[in-house]
Amino acid sequence: MTKAVLFDIDGTLIRTGGAGVKAFERTSATVFGIPNGTNHLRFAGGTDTGLLQDYFRHHKIQHSLENTARFLEAYVHFLDHLLATTSGAMCPGVTNWLGGLERIQNPPLIGLLTGNIRLGAEIKLRHFGLWDAFKVGAFGCEHSDRNKLAEIALRRCGMMLGTPLDGDEILVIGDTPLDIECARSIGARCLAVATGSHSLEELERHQPNWAVPTLDSISPEMIRTATSPHKRIPRVRTMPGKKGSR
Numbered sequence: 469m470t471k472a473v474l475f476d477i478d479g480t481l482i483r484t485g486g487a488g489v490k491a492f493e494r495t496s497a498t499v500f501g502i503p504n505g506t507n508h509l510r511f512a513g514g515t516d517t518g519l520l521q522d523y524f525r526h527h528k529i530q531h532s533l534e535n536t537a538r539f540l541e542a543y544v545h546f547l548d549h550l551l552a553t554t555s556g557a558m559c560p561g562v563t564n565w566l567g568g569l570e571r572i573q574n575p576p577l578i579g580l581l582t583g584n585i586r587l588g589a590e591i592k593l594r595h596f597g598l599w600d601a602f603k604v605g606a607f608g609c610e611h612s613d614r615n616k617l618a619e620i621a622l623r624r625c626g627m628m629l630g631t632p633l634d635g636d637e638i639l640v641i642g643d644t645p646l647d648i649e650c651a652r653s654i655g656a657r658c659l660a661v662a663t664g665s666h667s668l669e670e671l672e673r674h675q676p677n678w679a680v681p682t683l684d685s686i687s688p689e690m691i692r693t694a695t696s697p698h699k700r701i702p703r704v705r706t707m708p709g710k711k712g713s714r
C-alpha cells in the first residue's frame with residue numbers, strides 16, 4: 469500500500485517558462501560578473517546545489533559557504549521577480565491528482581522530492597498556489613545528490629507517519645531519468661510524466677513502473693493496485709510528451 473507520494477517540481481507539477489534557468493543566468497551575470505555563465509549546466513533533473521558545484525568548478529570560483537550563500541540569495545531574489553514576468557503554467561492534471569489523492573480512503577502523505585532549494589521550491593509553488601498541498605519534503609539544499617535526497621525523504625516520511633517506511637510504500641513522480649533512478653535507489657515505485665524536458669519514449673527506456681504523457685492520463689487510484697516494486701506494470705501511453713525546462 470502506498471503511504472507517501474512524492475512529487476518532483478519542475479516539469480512535473482509546474483513549468484516556470486524558464487524562470488529558474490534565467491534566475492541562475494542573471495545571478496551569474498550580476499553577482500559573479502559572468503554573462504551566459506550557466507550555458508554549460510544541464511538543469512533537468514539536477515539539484516540546485518549540484519548545479520552550483522558544476523558552476524563553481526567550471527568557472528574556477530571557490531566553492532565556499534560564502535559564495536554559495538551569495539549565489540543562492542541572489543538566485544531566489546531573481547526567481548521571485550522572473551516568475552512574475554515569464555509565462556509558466558501548472559502541468560496538466562496536477563490539480564485533479566492532488567485532489568484525487570486527498571479523497572482516497574486512508575490518503576497517502578503528499579510530499580516533495582526536488583532538487584530545488586527549499587526557498588526556491590516555496591517561491592515557485594506559492595506562485596501557482598500549490599505550496600500548501602505538500603506536508604513533507606526533501607530539498608536540493610539538503611544534498612547535491614538526488615538519490616541521497618530520496619533517502620532523506622524516505623526517513624522523513626517515516627518520522628511524519630510515526631513508523632519507518634519500506635521503499636515500496638513510496639511513489640515518486642517525476643519527469644526525468646534522474647527521478648526514475650532516485651526512486652529505484654530506495655526501492656520506491658516511479659510514475660514518469662512527459663510534461664518536462666524528456667519525451668515519453670526517452671522516459672520509457674529507463675523503465676519506470678508507469679510512463680504517461682501527462683498526469684491526466686492516469687488516476688491516483690492506480691496507486692492502490694501496486695504493492696511490489698519489482699512487479700512489472702503495463703505502462704500507459706497515449707500521446708507524445710511536451711518539452712519544457714526548469
Ligand SMILES: [Mg+2]
Pocket residue numbers: 476477478479480512513642643644664
Ligand atoms: Mg523535474
